Amino acid sequence: SKKAGKVKQVEQAISFGPQVKPGELVFGVAHIYASKNDTFIHVTDLTGRETISRVTGGMKVKADRDEPSPYAAMLASQDVAARCKELGITALHIKIRAMGGTRRKTFGTGGQSALRALARAGMRIGRIEDVTPIPTDSTRKRGGRRGRRL
Numbered sequence: 001s002k003k004a005g006k007v008k009q010v011e012q013a014i015s016f017g018p019q020v021k022p023g024e025l026v027f028g029v030a031h032i033y034a035s036k037n038d039t040f041i042h043v044t045d046l047t048g049r050e051t052i053s054r055v056t057g058g059m060k061v062k063a064d065r066d067e068p069s070p071y072a073a074m075l076a077s078q079d080v081a082a083r084c085k086e087l088g089i090t091a092l093h094i095k096i097r098a099m100g101g102t103r104r105k106t107f108g109t110g111g112q113s114a115l116r117a118l119a120r121a122g123m124r125i126g127r128i129e130d131v132t133p134i135p136t137d138s139t140r141k142r143g144g145r146r147g148r149r150l
């Protein structure tokens with residue numbers, strides 16, 4: 001009969017991410033960009049070429065004014081951490097960045113809470129680095145000769 005000739009296929013368990021021993025840390029890089037209008041949390045592999053997950057504050061809240069808020073950054077971080085765990089990434093190096101250039105060089109409100117939420121979600125934190133672009137000599141700052149008058 002037809003049924004007798006069929007050979008059972010052995011199903012392989014599909015696992016994404018690198019093959020590692022249990023208990024070994026697998027690192028990714030979390031690029032956190034905290035401007036005054038939004039917070040981006042973008043996790044890549046160590047080279048920065050492959051995106052693992054990218055979530056912004058604006059994807060988590062509906063009101064425009066809440067995009068850069070610490071709450072939106074926290075929700076985004078939790079999403080990113082969950083995705084990383086699925087793919088077997090257990091630890092993150094952090095590269096945090098503000099606007100930089102001729103604009104402000106301090107992070108927006110979401111930067112710190114994004115980092116804190118990643119740590120709280122069970123991701124191990126490796127190196128933390130500030131990668132805000134600092135001009136060595138630059139184009140003219142906006143605001144004109146006499147500055148912004150309030």
